[in-house]
Amino acid sequence: MNSAGLGASIIAARPAVVAVLAARFRDLDLAEDGFADAAELAMRHFADAPLPANIGGWLHVTARRRIIDRLRREARLTQLIAEQPPEPEGGDMDAVSLFDEQIPDDRLRLIFICCHPAIAPEARAALTLRVVCGVPTERIAAAFLMAVPAMFQRLTRAKTKIREAGVPFETPPPHLWTERLQAVLATLEIGYALAFQDAASSEPTADLGPEVLRLTDMLAELLPDDPEVLGLAALVQLAEARRAARVDDQGRMIPLSEQEPALWNDRLIGSAASLMRRAAQIGQSGPYQLMAAIHLTHSRRKGEGHTDWLAILRLYDMLMVLRPGPVVAINRAVALSRVEGPEVGLGEIEALGSMQLERYRPWHAARAHLLAQTGDRVGAAEAYRAALALNPARAERLFLEMKLQETSA
Structure with a gap:
């Protein structure tokens, strides 16, 4: 198998394996480090060899052994080591899920687990993105408009809280989902926003877009009477509906207002509109429904030929x-x-x-666009340079470079 295919298989197995390791050792750092060791070994071992039938099982067994070896080497947690069950002959290659089927997806289960109310509210989404989705700390810090050291400290405190408070790594029963739901929705929203910034799907977080689409659809099936769950699912569907129109032939990002509506996905737009009708019937408005309504208003350009900016402005006011x-x-x-x-x-x-906001690229880009429209080309060029200095994904970088050229000509 080529390295890209092998890497994709390892990434796909990550949520289930980390969930099992975290549940067994009650330590997220150990779980992440063990998985990283196993993944590195797998990349070397299977580079020129066929994958096992269950790559998740292989990674789980390998990571578990590496963690136990590490605990022994460091001569700590001897009681935890003593409590480990005997290693089965040949390795327990199929033990990749400890959980029941109330939430029928390993990644979604682990999101609910990491959003435990004992963890500080401001840390839940960040921790989940790091542990469940493997998003680099630098990207998470940028999404939260924080400096990287501050975000690292926040994640460290959250992991320490889990370890010291004995937070159980088990799927909460349905009657406790509500107390975690806002953090789950925020995590999915931010995860999708990180993926959406990469218009050409060329970054390591490229798989997050389709994955969040799948998870929000599943959440809407699990909680069909929660209007905000339906609103977030509709929001993601509407954004994903535009994927085919987001880059040009040169790989440059195309802003929403300049996209070709004929390329937008009618099925996803129709599905989102249906979800929003269901949410409206419940009669409890919320921010996710408003954001979805903004995207739906944009999508009507496909049939109406223009964008109702006044309606969009009113929605932003709300x-x-x-x-x-x-x-x-x-x-x-x-x-x-x-x-x-x-x-x-x-x-x-x-x-x-x-x-x-000096660390927030969209602020610089929006400022540059409006400066250019008012005729301040020098100020616009300076703002475009500031946006480019904040490490945009390739498609956005190419777009910003084009705009910088236009304003500097």
């Missing part, structure tokens, strides 16, 4: 009430510029300026 924050404010400013002119939108963008 979203600012329910979930105020810099990301929503930036998007609202862009919508405002479409309704009242670029000078007005730029004024809103400039008013948001802060040290926190």
Whole structure:
């Protein structure tokens, strides 16, 4: 098997294996390190050899042995080692899931587990993205508008809390799902946002987009009476519906307003509209439903030939009430510029300026776009350079470089 195929198989097995290791050793760091050791060995061992029938089982057994060896070498947790059951002859190659079928997916189970209420609310989504999805700490820090050392400390504290508080690594019963649901939804939202930034699906987080689509669809089936679950599922479907239109022939990102609607996926748009109708019938509005409504309004350009920017601005006004924050404010400013002119939108963008947003690439990109529209080419070029300095994915980088050229000509 080639290295790309082998790597994909290992990544796919990660959630189940880490879940089992974490449940057994009650330590996320041990679980992650053990999996990393097993994955590294697998990449060498199977580079020129056929994969075993159950790569997850192989990784689980190998990681478990590496962890026990490490515990013995470090001469600690002797009681934990003594409690380990005898190693079965030939290895327990099929023991890759400890969980019942209340949540019929290993990754979704582990998300619910990592969103335990004992963990600080601000750490749950970040921890889950790191442990369950394997997102690098640097990318998580950028998503939360935090410095990398601060995010590393947050993750470390969360893992320590799990270890010291004896948080159980087991699927919560359905009556306890509600207390974890907001953190689960936030995790899926941020995970999808990380993937969505990579328009060409060329980054290590490329698989997160289709994966979050699958998980939100599954969550909507498990909790069909929760309007916010339906709203998030609709939001992801609407964003994924535009995947085929997001890059041009040169691999450059195409902004939403310039995409070719004929390339948008009618099936996903129709499914999202159906989910939103179901959510509306329940009658409890929330931020995910509002975000989905914004995306659905954009999707109507396919049939109507234009975008109702005033409706989008009104939706952002409501979203600012329910979930105020810099990301929503930036998007609202862009919508405002479409309704009242670029000078007005730029004024809103400039008013948001802060040290926190200096690390947020979309703020620089939106500012550059509006500066260019007002005729300030020098300021626009400077803002495009600031956005490029923040490590965009390839498709966005190519787009920003093109815009920089245009403003610098």
